[in-house]
């Protein structure tokens with residue numbers, strides 16, 4: 001059975017087999033999720049924010065320990081979270097892109113002063 005998952009902020013909606021991890025679903029459809037450990041739950045780079053817990057597998061003890069309190073904000077590890085139904089997750093902005101965006105905004109503010 002296939003289920004749909006939507007990746008924000010792009011709004012890209014893809015259909016995958018039920019039980020697929022969020023990381024695998026993203027990879028198979030070209031949605032970039034950062035990872036260094038290749039899904040072994042050790043790099044913690046694949047964090048996503050679940051917009052609802054429905055449609056996603058319950059958090060296991062290991063994932064809860066790794067996230068150490070971030071789960072209250074809906075944070076999940078894409079590599080450890082399985083898609084069980086219709087789900088929506090938000091991907092954090094790439095840190096390098098965020099730094100460039102902030103620098104460009106700062107530059108634009110300085111340009112207004114002249």
Ligand code: FES
Nearest residue numbers: 039041044046079
């Ligand atoms: S891919 Fe490394 S913790 Fe999920």
